[in-house]
Amino acid sequence: MSAEEATTEESSDTDALLFGRWPTEDIELQDPSTARYITVTPIAHTMGRHSSKQFDKSEVSIVERLVNRLMQTSDNTGKKQQTIRIVREAFEHVHERTGENPIQILVGAVENSAPREETVRLKYGGISVPQAVDVSPQRRVDQALMFIAAGTHASAHKAPTSAAEALATQLIGAANGDVQTYAVGQKEEKERVAAAAR
Numbered sequence: 001m002s003a004e005e006a007t008t009e010e011s012s013d014t015d016a017l018l019f020g021r022w023p024t025e026d027i028e029l030q031d032p033s034t035a036r037y038i039t040v041t042p043i044a045h046t047m048g049r050h051s052s053k054q055f056d057k058s059e060v061s062i063v064e065r066l067v068n069r070l071m072q073t074s075d076n077t078g079k080k081q082q083t084i085r086i087v088r089e090a091f092e093h094v095h096e097r098t099g100e101n102p103i104q105i106l107v108g109a110v111e112n113s114a115p116r117e118e119t120v121r122l123k124y125g126g127i128s129v130p131q132a133v134d135v136s137p138q139r140r141v142d143q144a145l146m147f148i149a150a151g152t153h154a155s156a157h158k159a160p161t162s163a164a165e166a167l168a169t170q171l172i173g174a175a176n177g178d179v180q181t182y183a184v185g186q187k188e189e190k191e192r193v194a195a196a197a198r
Helices: 003-014 062-070 080-098 102-113 137-156 163-175 182-196
Strands: 117-124 127-134
Touching (some): 062 080, 062 102, 080 102, 080 163, 102 137, 102 182, 127 182, 137 163, 137 182, 163 182
């Protein structure tokens, strides 16, 4: 094997694309607090090859974590191949509408939908008092994915909008910071309530 063939073979191994189309190397993470907890890989289905320890889920691709979160509704429970197809179609819609890499849009949507503050209830005697607390980066990413999935389900359930179109709309709106988007609206609501409980 010549040196050129070896170089070509190495580059084809390292230049894997998500869904055979989207590059994952040049994704920019704007939020330094969540950067450690958002992993971008060209693999959308690891078949459970990650440990069940608390922080190992951060090593799973953010795309697969979105797929897993979308499966947590009563209609899609356990239907991973169907959910992957929905995400693939949504990424096509996102690329058609924005002309950008949909993985970058997803990362931006997660960063913009992640609440920084929330409230907990503290009991003093018999009185329950809300108290504002900072949200850990891991929980911020988890909640952002939950909001995106819930907004997608609410938009597509018993509606003429397909799940892929609903997900694409949620991702684009959240990436742009649009408060009309369910995910960003929920984030703003949580932070507003927390600000009142300081």
